[in-house]
Amino acid sequence: MAISHPSQAVKKMLDLKGADYERVDVLPLNQRVHLRLAGFRGGTVPALKLDGQRLQGSRAIARALDERWPDPPLFPRDAALRARVEEAERWGERDLQPVPRRLFRYGAGSDPQLRRDVLRRQGFPAPRLLATVALPTIRYYGRTVEADGLRANVQGVRADLRALPGMLDRVDRLLEEGTLSLDPPNAATLQIVVTVRVLETFEDLSAMVRAHACAEPARELFADYPAALPRFLPSEWLEPIRAAARA
DSSP states (O other): OTTOHHHHHHHHHHHHHTOOOOOOOOOTTOHHHHHHHTTOSSOOSOEEEETTEEEESHHHHHHHHHHHOOSSOSSOSSHHHHHHHHHHHHHIIIIITHHHHHHHHHHHHHOHHHHHHHHHHTTOSSHHHHHHHTHHHHHHHHTOOOTTSOOSSHHHHHHHHHHHHHHHHHHHHHHHHTSSOBTTBOHHHHHHHHHHHHHHTBTTTHHHHHTSTTHHHHHHHTTTOSOOBOOOSOGGGGHHHHHHHHO
């Protein structure tokens, strides 16, 4: 699913490995059905068939790719550094990765114009009609509890916005200390900076993201991200971000 940031991270891993692969696009909101029909147990992307195995999730896929194609490595060979990279990767998946997904699901479920704009930009026919038809499915995904225990509701989104400045500060520190490498990028780098990149595509958040050091490598690694979201968040909800910028 092109708009999925974990899918974009795995695509970058495959490109870095120089692997031959066939990309299959899954229609947003239909991924559960599509993947079950393709023989996968779960209904989430990214999903990969490799040497007869069916793998799902960017962390599992990263390890399988490193085993199949050791160079360039996605995980350092030094045990202490690998432990730091794996800790950062877990944090990136569990805590940072859900943030843009949750913001998008909230906006798509509450703002009809946003739904229409997104469907139109993704090339769907009859976006006005589809925006209405898809609403129950969007709200179903919005009720999903993520790994960090939050949903795409008012409480979850406002918690994300309060936490986001500190999360981006943490990404900056991980880059500065070398846990997130850039040449070549390791698994944690790709897991985390792709989320930074997608956050920058939210017009409500773009200025705040660009003020962080992590924005530049995110743009370099994921230059042509296939998404752009207009403003949809209430102005008063963005006050934690403004306060962090003033501090």
